[in-house]
């Protein structure tokens with residue numbers, strides 16, 4: 146029996162990167178996982194196959210976020226596969242945005258629509274499906290708490306907004322025994338950071354930001370999310386969990 150046996154989890158953006166790591170870990174812990182993706186169905190199916198190969202259960206769920214009606218569409222598709230949810234991980238996100246001097250209104254709206262509006266309405270429309278005693282985890286970023294990369298200002302702003310959502314939502318859902326937390330990664334090796342980490346020099350610079358002297362892996366974040374999702378995390382809510390490997394110290 147895994148720690149999450151009998152639970153159902155929705156992980157957005159689970160086709161690749163951090164979301165895939167989270168989905169695989171929750172699957173190993175016994176949860177049945179809805180592996181959400183935007184457009185990359187093949188990658189989502191790979192995540193599902195990896196979970197099943199490890200003895201777990203999962204299904205793919207494709208809905209592009211950042212469009213009107215995205216959250217309703219996601220839950221309509223989810224309902225075809227599962228009856229209620231215990232763990233919602235809002236992980237899908239656009240990992241960057243142009244700097245202040247370059248960003249236009251459409252790009253600004255898009256990054257807020259995917260990174261802030263979508264999690265908000267996924268939770269709103271998920272409220273009737275989310276069982277008492279459940280979990281919401283929002284994937285934030287260390288950049289919400291440091292100005293080390295001011296060229297990513299609009300992106301960092303979305304994570305700041307997500308953190309306020311976490312804080313206030315914890316009060317709204319607390320009476321139902323549902324915890325709500327932000328987990329904030331530092332630099333993690335994913336497709337999103339492939340450019341930054343593409344050269345030996347870039348990788349060394351990124352590693353040096355962490356007190357632990359290395360770039361993070363999706364599993365480093367997934368293990369933190371798994372703890373918050375487990376019974377052991379029951380007394381942590383409204384929290385901002387630093388999963389930056391000591392990049393803010």
Ligand code: NDP
Nearest residue numbers: 158160161162163183184185210237238286332333335337
């Ligand atoms: P990746 O770019 O590797 O993966 C992004 C995932 O989100 C994919 O599954 C993708 O689906 C999905 N996604 C992206 N946009 C949309 C959309 N509009 N609609 C539906 N799904 C979408 O990202 P990471 O794993 O690097 O990042 C995951 C989260 O972690 C993000 O919220 C990011 O901001 C945050 N983060 C990442 C850090 C890092 O260093 N990597 C650091 C701090 C925070 P598809 O495969 O279909 O494209």
